[in-house]
Amino acid sequence: MPAFDSGLAPLILTALLAYLLGSIPFGLVIARAFGLGDLRSIGSGNIGATNVLRTGNKLAAFLTLVLDASKGGVAVLIARAAIGPDAAQVAGFAAFLGHLYPVWLGFRGGKGVATFLGVLLALDWRVGLACCATWLATALIFRISSLAALVAAALATGWMLVFGRTDMALLGLALTGLVYLRHSANIARLLRGTEPRIGADK
Secondary structure, eight states, rough: OOOSSHHHHHHHHHHHHHHHHHHHHHHHHHHHHOOOOOOGGGGGGOOOOHHHHHHTHHHHHHHHHHHHHHHHHHHHHHHHTTHHHHHHHHHHHHHHHHHHHHHHGTOOOOHHHHHHHHHHHHHHHHHHHHHHHHHHHHHHHHHOOHHHHHHHHHHHHHHHHTOGGGGGHHHHHHHHHHHHHHTHHHHHHHHHHHHOOTSSOO
């Protein structure tokens, strides 16, 4: 854990603002801007980039991916610059929670993979890149997006330890736990062998 020495009030304010930033449903915004309809009634109903890709619009999916990752990264970078490393971790966790449970959508949000990676990239680019590489390698081998996310999340804390970021380990475990919680239905389909592969749904 980092040393929490920035004071309670700044950390609470950081958490609130980061949560609100993380709550912005960029997938819905992008889908509507591109005339793709309500993303919640398409494919899996998820508001993330993978479901946007199911519409067949690769640009919209790419923009959703970048924006969802950026909101986590931006929250971390601003908090670190304005307050300190303890606030950066608080901001990363709060932004991630905002994406998973956005107040604007009745606390029914996305699965958080892009935001998860954005947070890690901003906290430590080495850890973030290692997790991105893990996701990519798994996706290329198995062609299953959810499996790639689960493997990347499972190894996140290990990568933190490899790069000497023991101060991030508790955060890593918390983020991983939430990723697995939000992917419970995917895990069930993976066990049944019915999870769709990348590119299978349009």
